[in-house]
Amino acid sequence: MRQRVEATGKTYEDALQNGLEALGVDQTADVSVEVIEEGQPGGILGIGRKDYRLLLTINSKSDPTDEAEELTKEDMPGDEAVAVDNNLESSISVEAAEDDHEPEEMTENSSEISYVVEPNMDQTDVDDVYYGDDIETGLTEELSVEEQAALDFLQKVLSFFDLDEEITMERTEESLNIDIEGKNCGVIIGRRGETLNALQYLTAIAVNRVSDEYVRVIVDAAGYHRRSRERLEKSALYYAKEVKKRHAEYVMEPMSAADRRIVHFALQKVPGVTTESEGTEPNRCVVIIPTE
Numbered sequence: 663m664r665q666r667v668e669a670t671g672k673t674y675e676d677a678l679q680n681g682l683e684a685l686g687v688d689q690t691a692d693v694s695v696e697v698i699e700e701g702q703p704g705g706i707l708g709i710g711r712k713d714y715r716l717l718l719t720i721n722s723k724s725d726p727t728d729e730a731e732e733l734t735k736e737d738m739p740g741d742e743a744v745a746v747d748n749n750l751e752s753s754i755s756v757e758a759a760e761d762d763h764e765p766e767e768m769t770e771n772s773s774e775i776s777y778v779v780e781p782n783m784d785q786t787d788v789d790d791v792y793y794g795d796d797i798e799t800g801l802t803e804e805l806s807v808e809e810q811a812a813l814d815f816l817q818k819v820l821s822f823f824d825l826d827e828e829i830t831m832e833r834t835e836e837s838l839n840i841d842i843e844g845k846n847c848g849v850i851i852g853r854r855g856e857t858l859n860a861l862q863y864l865t866a867i868a869v870n871r872v873s874d875e876y877v878r879v880i881v882d883a884a885g886y887h888r889r890s891r892e893r894l895e896k897s898a899l900y901y902a903k904e905v906k907k908r909h910a911e912y913v914m915e916p917m918s919a920a921d922r923r924i925v926h927f928a929l930q931k932v933p934g935v936t937t938e939s940e941g942t943e944p945n946r947c948v949v950i951i952p953t954e
Contacts, residue, residue, distance in 0.1 A: 670713040678897075694718070891924055
């Protein structure tokens with residue numbers, strides 16, 4: 663597998679995607695990006711236009727997940743599993759109902775517990791699982807109703823696919839954050855994170871069915887969402903710099919409500935620019951606007 667590649671594209675995102683494809687990885691990979699040459703839109707008929715040139719380097723060994731299996735309607739285990747639409751993205755898009763508000767920062771008032779989900783574990787075994795560093799001492803922590811619902815659902819799904827993964831849960835005032843780690847995370851993530859997004863959506867349904875109040879559920883696998891967020895924040899800051907330099911608006915590519923919130927939050931305190939969301943789903947996008 664190639665470890666470094668130079669890629670070009672009409673936009674930063676195009677060049678980035680071309681580079682990832684050339685490396686044989688997707689956005690789950692730990693890749694550093696260096697801008698060799700900034701693109702220019704050009705004038706009439708595109709005269710003077712220049713493509714973006716990026717240098718992408720793989721920082722560590724990564725497994726491509728473009729061909730990873732995806733959860734499908736037929737694959738979901740048991741009658742109690744929540745039905746999945748044929749188009750996963752259309753199901754997940756309900757998150758847009760939360761609009762484009764910036765994500766709230768995490769607080770220190772949180773607790774974290776870990777589990778190892780064994781393949782084909784009987785449901786009665788869940789209460790006997792040890793947690794995190796307490797494995798050697800035999801200490802356990804009592805789960806909340808919401809955490810138990812999330813664990814039950816994820817255990818059923820992962821066991822159905824014979825996946826032996828570790829699940830870490832962190833409950834804060836804002837959300838229930840679930841991290842999945844293991845050698846088969848590529849299967850969980852799916853192509854461009856579509857399977858992971860579907861799993862997050864279904865887990866949220868399972869949790870909120872038993873909760874007296876709405877609980878925001880965030881599911882990540884192998885740090886995929888974290889790295890995607892970092893990459894999106896970097897792109898937003900780069901385009902904000904270009905907007906200030908050229909005194910012209912920049913329209914980012916259409917993205918999900920969650921990604922739009924990341925951009926809004928990343929640029930909230932950047933002087934000289936402001937952001938707005940325009941358009942309708944699924945083509946709603948963020949516009950970066952100069953204020954100076």
